[in-house]
Amino acid sequence: DSGVTQTPKHLITATGQRVTLRCSPRSGDLSVYWYQQSLDQGLQFLIQYYNGEERAKGNILERFSAQQFPDLHSELNLSSLELGDSALYFCASSVSQGAYAASGEQYFGPGTRLTVT
Amino acid sequence: KNQVEQSPQSLIILEGKNCTLQCNYTVSPFSNLRWYKQDTGRGPVSLTIMTFSENTKSNGRYTATLDADTKQSSLHITASQLSDSASYICVVSLGGATNKLIFGTGTLLAVQP
Numbered sequence: 304d305s306g307v308t309q310t311p312k313h314l315i316t317a318t319g320q321r322v323t324l325r326c327s328p329r330s331g332d333l334s335v336y337w338y339q340q341s342l343d344q345g346l347q348f349l350i351q352y353y354n355g356e357e358r359a360k361g362n363i364l365e366r367f368s369a370q371q372f373p374d375l376h377s378e379l380n381l382s383s384l385e386l387g388d389s390a391l392y393f394c395a396s397s398v399s400q401g402a403y404a405a406s407g408e409q410y411f412g413p414g415t416r417l418t419v420t
Numbered sequence: 421k422n423q424v425e426q427s428p429q430s431l432i433i434l435e436g437k438n439c440t441l442q443c444n445y446t447v448s449p450f451s452n453l454r455w456y457k458q459d460t461g462r463g464p465v466s467l468t469i470m471t472f473s474e475n476t477k478s479n480g481r482y483t484a485t486l487d488a489d490t491k492q493s494s495l496h497i498t499a500s501q502l503s504d505s506a507s508y509i510c511v512v513s514l515g516g517a518t519n520k521l522i523f524g525t526g527t528l529l530a531v532q533p
Contacts (some may be wrong), residue, residue, distance in 0.1 A: 305463065345525040346464070346509070359520075393463050411463030 306330065307396050307412035315418045321382040324415045328375055328396030334358065335377040336397075336409065337369055341390040352377055384419045391416050422447045424512050424524035432530045437500055441527045443493040443510030451515035455484050455495045458507045458526070467495070467508075500531045 306329035316322055328335050337349040339362075348361035352371035363369075366384075371377040381388060395409040424445045433439050445453070452471045456464035468477040468484040470493070476485050481498045497504055510524040 305465070307463070345523045347523075348521060391461070395463075408466055408469065411465070413463050414461070416461070 305410040305412060307394060307410050309392075309394050309412040309415050311415060312413070313416045313418075315420065316384060317420055318384055318386060320384050320419075321380065322384065322417065324379040324381070324392050324394075324417075326377045326379070326394030326396075326412060328377070328394075329410055332396035332398050332410070333375065334397045334399055335371055335375070336395040337363075337377070337379050338393040338395065338411075339390045340393060340414075341387075344390075346393070349379070381417070386419050389417055389419045422512075422514060422520075422522050424510055424522045426508075426510050426524040426527050428527060429525075430528040430530070432532060433500055435500060435502055435531055435533050439497050439500060439529065441495045441497075441508050441510075441529070443495070443512075443524055445491050445493070445510075445512045445522070447491075447512040447514055447522050449515035450488065450491075451513040453484075453486055453493050453513070454511040455482070455493075456509040456511060458509055460506070464509055497529075502531050502533060505529060505531045 308327045310325045333354045336351045338346045340346050349363040350369050351359040355371050366382050369379045391414045393414045394412045397409045427442045454469045455467040458464040467479050467482050470477050470486045483496045486493045507526040507528050509526040512522045514520040
């Protein structure tokens with residue numbers, strides 16, 4: 304158990320809908336990262352927040368947005384969903400304030416499996 | 421272009437056997453290289469992190485090597501167990517101001533009894 308929690312575990316929704324994925328980082332970690340992993344694809348970095356502020360941005364679509372709250376939990380909002388958005392969405396956390404946690408350890412949550420029908 | 425390539429794409433071995441997974445990268449400037457294990461449908465778990473000055477690092481039955489000159493890394497698994505069945509992902513960190521992580525697509529390992 305990494306200490307990172309994600310809810311829900313599974314989510315099934317229809318095209319055009321909007322969903323919110325939630326992540327709670329490990330105790331003491333200020334950075335939260337969101338990744339997308341499509342079937343047979345590698346992990347794609349979406350966005351990083353550090354202590355409530357956006358720290359780094361990756362291949363995140365304009366239809367997607369995220370935020371980190373004062374209690375450090377983070378939410379990833381996906382809107383106008385398309386079939387191609389079906390994927391595993393992972394949250395990771397680290398103590399590192401540097402962008403992408405390039406110099407430190409990241410701890411991944413169990414993921415949320417999103418299915419868009 | 422900064423890339424991380426892993427081989428083989430998939431591998432099947434018998435329980436108890438050893439195996440070696442490869443990772444070649446064209447990332448510059450280099451900061452560190454990580455190996456993750458990802459069980460199906462679960463989040464990746466870190467196995468090792470190596471900086472430029474380290475050429476080998478072990479974590480139990482897992483041993484990673486790094487040759488920064490040839491930009492190659494390998495992950496050697498000794499005396500494989502059924503629980504080693506997973507995807508193994510190589511991740512290289514860009515140094516300098518960019519500080520970006522470049523992910524490989526992974527090697528899918530299946531250990532059979």
